[in-house]
Amino acid sequence: MKPRRTSCTDSGSESSEVDSQSPEKYESAMRRRMAANARERKRMQGLNTAFDRLRKVVPQWGQDKKLSKYETLQMALSYIMALNRILTDTKKHNAAHGQWVDLQFDCVQPDNYQYLMRYDSTGQDYINSSFSYQFEGDQLNI
DNA sequence: TAGGCCATCTGGTCCT
DNA sequence: AGGACCAGATGGCCTA
Numbered sequence: 001m002k003p004r005r006t007s008c009t010d011s012g013s014e015s016s017e018v019d020s021q022s023p024e025k026y027e028s029a030m031r032r033r034m035a036a037n038a039r040e041r042k043r044m045q046g047l048n049t050a051f052d053r054l055r056k057v058v059p060q061w062g063q064d065k066k067l068s069k070y071e072t073l074q075m076a077l078s079y080i081m082a083l084n085r086i087l088t089d090t091k092k093h094n095a096a097h098g099q100w101v102d103l104q105f106d107c108v109q110p111d112n113y114q115y116l117m118r119y120d121s122t123g124q125d126y127i128n129s130s131f132s133y134q135f136e137g138d139q140l141n142i
Numbered sequence: 143t144a145g146g147c148c149a150t151c152t153g154g155t156c157c158t
Numbered sequence: 159a160g161g162a163c164c165a166g167a168t169g170g171c172c173t174a
Contacts, residue, residue: 032160037151039161044149068147 051069058075060067
């Protein structure tokens with residue numbers, strides 16, 4: 001766990017307004033502030049847990065380096081859009097041929113996904129990253 | 143050493 | 159009144 005900041009401890013607010021109150025009110029304010037800080041820490045930990053869970057299901061580049069929160073959100077959005085596009089195009093294709101295609105979705109599993117999208121190293125344009133594939137007969141080629 | 147990322151504190155706002 | 163959520167500020171850690 002990261003050490004607490006020395007200038008912003010759980011001792012709470014140090015405003016002159018609080019200081020001017022009675023010791024009882026001051027103590028009460030301190031307790032409420034400490035409780036609020038604890039709740040906020042817990043809330044942020046929950047948020048970080050959610051980010052970790054998202055990182056596990058999202059394709060990742062440079063496996064040794066963890067995606068930042070921003071990168072994780074961008075990648076998740078891009079991943080969802082790519083999957084959605086596959087589904088949409090598959091529907092169109094099936095309608096045109098009047099038959100169902102038995103798709104192998106292994107190709108869009110996270111382990112393989114890095115080969116499907118172009119990653120913009122600037123981190124600015126995940127959404128517009130290209131995702132190329134085409135149908136040949138009943139076969140989906142990536 | 144500068145810049146990126148992060149954890150934490152804090153005060154404000156909204157809701158129950 | 160108190161909890162949840164949010165955004166700004168701040169300082170620590172890490173890497174190029």
